Amino acid sequence: MWEKIKDFSSGFFVTGEPMIYGADVAIVLVSLAIVYVLTRYKKWGWLWREWLTTVDHKKIGIMYIIAALLMLFRGGVDALLMRTQLALPNQHFLDSNHYNEIFTTHGTIMILFMAMPLMFGLFNIAVPLQIGARDVAYPFLNAVSFWMFFFGALLFNLSFVIGGSPNAGWLSYPPLSEIPYSSGPGQNFYVWGINISGIGSTATGINFLVTILKMRAPGMKLMKMPLFTWSVLASCILIIFTFPVFTATLAMLYIDRFLGGHFFTMTGAGNPMMYINLIWMWGHPEVYIVVLPAFGIFSEVVATFSKKKIFGYKSMVFSLILISVISYFTWAHHFFTMGAGADVNTFFAIATMAIAIPTGVKIFNWLFTMYKGRIEFSQPMLWTIGFIVCFVIGGATGVMLSIAPADYQYHNSYFLIAHFHNTLIGGVVFAYLAGLIYWWPKMFGFKLNDRLGKWAFWFWNIGFYVCFLPQYALGFMGMTRRLYTYGWDRGWAPLNFVSTIGAFLMGIGFIFQAVQIIYSIKHGEKDTTGDPWNGRTLEWSIPSPAPHYNFAVVPYAPEQDAWWEMKKKMQDPDYKKEKVELEPIHMPKNTGIPFIMSFFWFIAGFGFTFEWVWMIVVGLIGVAATMFARSFQYDDDYYIPVEEIKETESAMGRVV
């Protein structure tokens, strides 16, 4: 019996690395600490009622952001481990398999469990408030999306200590990810962690598309919407059209692994390149899914802190839509070397270059918005200016990569690594951090400390160039991606060492941000007005943090920058506040079903990962049962009485 248990656990738990044991201890200690604190202060009920069962988009947004920042930490630690390994030649800090696992989890986590949830967090925080809505179109589904993401991420991260992490790269290319080459549960963790959270992402795409199309405040025409909302609309259309492809493709990979199928195997006449085509049909639009909202954030920030209407609103909208359409037709530029032939490569090369045009339009529009504006160098504005420089470099090297014949030289070299970090860190991360600081007062009612934030910005910004500019050169010197070590004779040592220093500078930037958040919770400047930045859009017209019904009275918003125009009117001496009659507000009730259902998905996913059929059955029955239970729930809404609205509003210093 003892032997059996020992046998099982040696395969089940990851063993052999002192770092893993350290992590095991840390995980157990942190879990115990959380349980202790919750019990000691009797917070279990609070946690369940206020957070785990909530359908409030603002709370869901906050939970997304907390999870994303934790994942940023984990992905960042992965990055620092890699850079430590590569700092000098012939290091034995990580062995080759461990290195493979780390670059795989770094990529997967940063895109799917950091960028996506951070983006969804900002969607949730800002979009309903910007369009004057009281919630999203489907609050229940919104909670389902979050918990699916949460349990998907949990499943994926478990691979760190149980069963072993995936190690076939962030897109898990076959045949390497097939059974003959990756027989352990690692790739199954990959498939199910991502697919469970991917179902949630698809649902979010549908949810916000309908929210934006159907729930705007009266008077707000599409062409009067804030640009962030426009960018979310474009991003949601991309999510709807690409995530299903991703889900189906990973399911096919799993059929190969679990049922012995031959979609992408080398035997049985399978075709691995089919996977690579399909995965990039999702994968390329995916980078636009995350970068379009980034553009939206910059558009808000630039207009607010230049005190000007955004330059070229219509061309901004048009370019967003154009980018999202063209992004469907560029996927093959990820594998020009496949051998598809000159005509196919030419098509994808030209489509890729064409995307630079609408992107360039946006860059010029931001610059022209700043031109002759009264620019305030607040933290979000600093990130925006940092972004413009960084993204232009990333865009230019992107056009270099899009030239198919030249790509044969750059393909999978460090030049590519430097390019996409230039766009993803310089574009996406900078934007989401700007957005986080920008909307932070709306979420929590206080501002983030300026001094610490500026330190963080400079460490990130300088660290970025120190880390990635040398990598362009390393690419030209022949260093390919995913190398776990190299010899002195290559001459790559100095540049790699510099690059590692840059990575640690960014790590210091992250520490500054952590300190900034903790410091600001105690000492942050309170936002008593609800409009700390002298904002332009409707989210700044309500108190901070927003009451749970958002708007006591749904605003009439016939103009672009609706709140700015309202403020102008209010300054008019003849302005008289219209007397409005409050009405009871219709709200959805909290429910535990999203949490429980996603938990059953987690059980099923774990069963699929270890191919334990009994567990799969238990999990899927649980999913079906909770869905049925929801379908039979008819009493799912309530009204907030007028008295309560009046009390809440006057407690926040608003006269109704």
Place this chain on the structure above:
Amino acid sequence: MMSAITSQHDHHVEELESLKVTGFWIFLVTDCLIFGTLFATYAVLVNHIANGPSGKEIFELSGVTWETFILLTSSFTSGLAMLAMHKGNKKQIINWLIVTILLGMSFVGLEVREFAQMVDEGATISTSAFLTAFFTLVGTHGLHVSLGILWMIGLIIQLFQRGLNVKTKRKLTVIGLYWHFLDVVWIFIFTIVYLMGVM
């Protein structure tokens, strides 16, 4: 006063319910893309038969034609259930839904029998890339039909419990959409997989 509040409540609920129908249309777009991906993969792999049989050797058109006939009829009967809904006749809705469920079950039964026969002949999901793509595509459709059957059973119970109201009407509309969608997908499967397979 009271009636004003209830009428306003109905108005709120109606608005939310119509939003849900919109959302379901978009969900169908995503489901369509899942099938699109599986169709594309099938098209690429259709001649990758390795050492296994080709479609011509294993497809039996008579069984498949019956499946097609049954599923198309079930689409018609689910449409009749919708007509009964517009007339407000609960009993008729339930009857037509039961007929639809029975037809759906016979469709799934025939499909399972077809699959079992193929496996008996040695044509399994792990025989060749073609068969993997075939079983996945057709099986995914069959799984959708099976889920639809469970869903309809749940709806019939709700109709007994709650009768016809804004919510049950929306649920009936949505499952109607779903069922017709599966019918359309099947027409493509019948044409591209089976008819083109035996030609």
